[in-house]
Amino acid sequence: MKIMKALWQQAGRVGLGLGAWLASSAALASVNSLPGGPAVNQLNLHPPVTRIAEEQHFLHWMMLIICLVIFVGVFAVMFYSILKHRKSLGAKSASFHESTTVEIVWTIVPFLIVIGMALPATKVVVAMKDTTNADITVKATGYQWKWGYDYINGEGAGVSFLSTLDATHRQMSDAGQPAGDDYLLKVDNPLVVPVNKKIRVITTANDVIHAWMVPAFGVKQDAIPGFVRDTWFRAEKTGDFYGQCAELCGKEHAYMPIHVKVVTDEEYSKWVEEQQKLMQARADDPTKVWELADLVARGEKVYAANCAACHKADGSGAGPIKALDGSAIVLDADKSKQISILLNGAGNGAMPAWKQLSDTEIAAVITYVKNSWSNKTGTLVQPAEITAAR
Amino acid sequence: MSAVLDNHGHAAGGHAHDDHAHDHPHGWRRWVFATNHKDIGTLYLLFSFAMLMVGGVLALLIRAELFQPGLQVVNPELFNQLTTMHGLIMVFGAIMPAFVGFANWMIPLQIGASDMAFARMNNFSFWLLIPAAIMLVASFFMPGGAPAAGWTLYAPLTLQMGPSMDAAIFAMHIMGASSIMGSINIIVTILNMRAPGMTLMKMPMFAWTWLITAYLLIAVMPVLAGAITMTLTDRHFGTAFFNPAGGGDPVMYQHIFWFFGHPEVYIMILPAFGIISHIVPAFARKRLFGYTSMVYATASIAILSFIVWAHHMFTTGMPVTGQLFFMYATMLIAVPTGVKIFNWIATMWRGSMTFETPMLFAVGFIFVFTMGGFTGLILSVAPIDIQLQDTYYVVAHFHYVLVAGSLYALFAGYYYWAPKWTGVMYSETRGKIHFWGSLIFFNITFFPMHFLGLAGMPRRYADYPMQFADFNAIASVGAFGFGLMQVYFFVFIVLPAMMGKGEKAPQRPWNDPDGQGAEGLEWEVPSPAPFHTFENPPKLNAAATKVVG
Numbered sequence: 053m054k055i056m057k058a059l060w061q062q063a064g065r066v067g068l069g070l071g072a073w074l075a076s077s078a079a080l081a082s083v084n085s086l087p088g089g090p091a092v093n094q095l096n097l098h099p100p101v102t103r104i105a106e107e108q109h110f111l112h113w114m115m116l117i118i119c120l121v122i123f124v125g126v127f128a129v130m131f132y133s134i135l136k137h138r139k140s141l142g143a144k145s146a147s148f149h150e151s152t153t154v155e156i157v158w159t160i161v162p163f164l165i166v167i168g169m170a171l172p173a174t175k176v177v178v179a180m181k182d183t184t185n186a187d188i189t190v191k192a193t194g195y196q197w198k199w200g201y202d203y204i205n206g207e208g209a210g211v212s213f214l215s216t217l218d219a220t221h222r223q224m225s226d227a228g229q230p231a232g233d234d235y236l237l238k239v240d241n242p243l244v245v246p247v248n249k250k251i252r253v254i255t256t257a258n259d260v261i262h263a264w265m266v267p268a269f270g271v272k273q274d275a276i277p278g279f280v281r282d283t284w285f286r287a288e289k290t291g292d293f294y295g296q297c298a299e300l301c302g303k304e305h306a307y308m309p310i311h312v313k314v315v316t317d318e319e320y321s322k323w324v325e326e327q328q329k330l331m332q333a334r335a336d337d338p339t340k341v342w343e344l345a346d347l348v349a350r351g352e353k354v355y356a357a358n359c360a361a362c363h364k365a366d367g368s369g370a371g372p373i374k375a376l377d378g379s380a381i382v383l384d385a386d387k388s389k390q391i392s393i394l395l396n397g398a399g400n401g402a403m404p405a406w407k408q409l410s411d412t413e414i415a416a417v418i419t420y421v422k423n424s425w426s427n428k429t430g431t432l433v434q435p436a437e438i439t440a441a442r
Numbered sequence: 443m444s445a446v447l448d449n450h451g452h453a454a455g456g457h458a459h460d461d462h463a464h465d466h467p468h469g470w471r472r473w474v475f476a477t478n479h480k481d482i483g484t485l486y487l488l489f490s491f492a493m494l495m496v497g498g499v500l501a502l503l504i505r506a507e508l509f510q511p512g513l514q515v516v517n518p519e520l521f522n523q524l525t526t527m528h529g530l531i532m533v534f535g536a537i538m539p540a541f542v543g544f545a546n547w548m549i550p551l552q553i554g555a556s557d558m559a560f561a562r563m564n565n566f567s568f569w570l571l572i573p574a575a576i577m578l579v580a581s582f583f584m585p586g587g588a589p590a591a592g593w594t595l596y597a598p599l600t601l602q603m604g605p606s607m608d609a610a611i612f613a614m615h616i617m618g619a620s621s622i623m624g625s626i627n628i629i630v631t632i633l634n635m636r637a638p639g640m641t642l643m644k645m646p647m648f649a650w651t652w653l654i655t656a657y658l659l660i661a662v663m664p665v666l667a668g669a670i671t672m673t674l675t676d677r678h679f680g681t682a683f684f685n686p687a688g689g690g691d692p693v694m695y696q697h698i699f700w701f702f703g704h705p706e707v708y709i710m711i712l713p714a715f716g717i718i719s720h721i722v723p724a725f726a727r728k729r730l731f732g733y734t735s736m737v738y739a740t741a742s743i744a745i746l747s748f749i750v751w752a753h754h755m756f757t758t759g760m761p762v763t764g765q766l767f768f769m770y771a772t773m774l775i776a777v778p779t780g781v782k783i784f785n786w787i788a789t790m791w792r793g794s795m796t797f798e799t800p801m802l803f804a805v806g807f808i809f810v811f812t813m814g815g816f817t818g819l820i821l822s823v824a825p826i827d828i829q830l831q832d833t834y835y836v837v838a839h840f841h842y843v844l845v846a847g848s849l850y851a852l853f854a855g856y857y858y859w860a861p862k863w864t865g866v867m868y869s870e871t872r873g874k875i876h877f878w879g880s881l882i883f884f885n886i887t888f889f890p891m892h893f894l895g896l897a898g899m900p901r902r903y904a905d906y907p908m909q910f911a912d913f914n915a916i917a918s919v920g921a922f923g924f925g926l927m928q929v930y931f932f933v934f935i936v937l938p939a940m941m942g943k944g945e946k947a948p949q950r951p952w953n954d955p956d957g958q959g960a961e962g963l964e965w966e967v968p969s970p971a972p973f974h975t976f977e978n979p980p981k982l983n984a985a986a987t988k989v990v991g
Contacts, residue, residue, distance in 0.1 A: 093912050094893065108826055108829055115823060123813070143792070163777050173825055224512065228512035234907075236905060255759075263832060267829060267898035271828070272829065277686040277692065279686070282759070297900070298757075298832040300901075303518040307905075
């Protein structure tokens, strides 16, 4: 008994400590609900943004209420019995132990209730499966551990990119220092779709089974390697909506979120344009043979976007930043010197490496610099030479 | 002669019997070479409790990590190992062997048989579990750690696992063989060794539920064996059953696995139903309502369980017809299950109830299992399942039916039959502490998970968005409380009983002086039950509930 008492006292102390800690940590780690994502201490499904999600809400409330009513009814009877039919109250047990009528009734009635539940559900199942006549088709590919989006049909076809969890979030997780309303939900490149359009999402995977889900849309579809599945949604509100991978796919399963940005038609068209430009820049064919004028023109754009900040628009540099106008390396007949600096950097990173630019972009900017301002070498550097130099 | 410990009592069992103290083995041989159903039952029960503790520690590690967002305790790889092994150990190491332990102890007693039909195969069935369990637990220490693909071991993720995956497959083959042999034993025993006059429709409900469960086991364990063997050959022998790179079909794995998996969960609950069907009538002092109906309901549940497997696969992309069929079939199972709940309540109605610990757990079972049943019904509605599949709603659902269902029934059965096994009564106060503590902490742990699932928190996540933090913290606190209660159970209730401490148990601890209360042939033998009982088939009364003459 003494041991018991001591144990309970100890448990009490631990409980108090735990409570205090909980209260303090809850205050510290304050977080707000994320619009389009989870709400703090959310109790129900996410507020619906699609008709299908609305139907799911309705079905869930219907099921919950019916089940609650039956539950309360049945257990009211049981608790009444527990209270009244006690030996301690002098109750004597009856002797009845079967009744075919009663058995039939409480088989048929639940059977009818179940049918009643299944009917509205059937309509929704059929609607969820109808992926025909989509305005835009996007393929979501599950990778270990990120999503790849390819716009296949409709406005934006051809756009393609990867969507990865923000790297700082992964670090925060490791450090045990989570922060932010969008913790573990922020990605670099969200999926962008227009509002009020039927979007068909084709899912597949590169390696193991993943699952693409967005609770606000009421959508979840397994992404299975070697298979192509589909689902669809029509978002009726603009905004940012979040989901997470919903099939165990390895160690980073918790770190491959989904972010869908629903925008107006105009915003979508603009975004598509931007993406197409980006894609074009990345998609230059490195075996193409360019004319000097075209390459210089292209190179001017690349220079303005990447080099002018340091080397100045007139190529004069400043201080430690080398002038390109009249530079010996630029004017050198040996192209490889300048190519090497662009690919590998120089001065211990003072001049960074520009490997991430495409072969075409590097060739273009080198050609531009060799043929601008007072530099008139007439030299061309073709993208293929950059490919070879890498 | 106690079947648990070697106190030299006197044998009985309703007939003259010499004290053959030299007849049965002593010391370690008694246990290693055990062929006595009571000893083997004890072995299974102790083994399953040890596995419950191991699986429980894994669960507490999981909940410790999930107590707060951010990684504090384990890295995500280890976390996936924890969730996988928690599932495998609890399902195959704790719940299933515990019910087999009950079957071994109680079925021969309840049908008036001297032992199981195949006593030596019974021994083998048990001892097979030891190397299997060692392999499962040891898998954490293999290169790459334990398998981390979830207890469902989906392909092709399993093809990426290290050597522990092969060890786990081997262990599951062994456990499957053990289950199949055990089931054969149970079926043959029940069909052939009932005392004369005990027709099938006079057989105790626990025997009925185990008869049906045994058929389920024989039907589906080979299917699991097929799935995991194909995984093994995909991993090492160049096949491509499930490997899409070779033209294989990952979804086929799911079909095969769940064809086993769904009946498996009914395997884990039907014997629980049987136990409850004994306890409620005993403590209501009233015959079980609708015995025939209960038998048919159990059989219906078992048959229906074969045609609902794809409700675990609603998001894999099956055609509309498939989704509709599996939705309808799954919703249908609610009907016979409801019938059983109603029958138990009708048994209580206008009974004369007392609420000793077995009855507390039985009533608690009915209440909390029904909650789990309703969330299952909600999940069976395919459009809702699309939102909830692979979220914490599913975790809440199956823990409600497996813990508040199967485990509570096991506890109820322990308290009910332990006086017969050990010869001593447990302390009623301690039993009540165990019950209320378990009930409260269980609900604190798993009720918030419904909300987490509705809010979209996925399963098998080592870290989560911060909005889920509070409910996770509550669940973790509850989990530690629940675990503590089970340690309390073992240290303060089971151990003293095994050591013979406690009030001496009468032959009929659950009967009033006027005879009302528990019924069944197990109460026709002394407490503790002698090593050998019913060595000759007893003569039974018309209802096959008492020994006459």
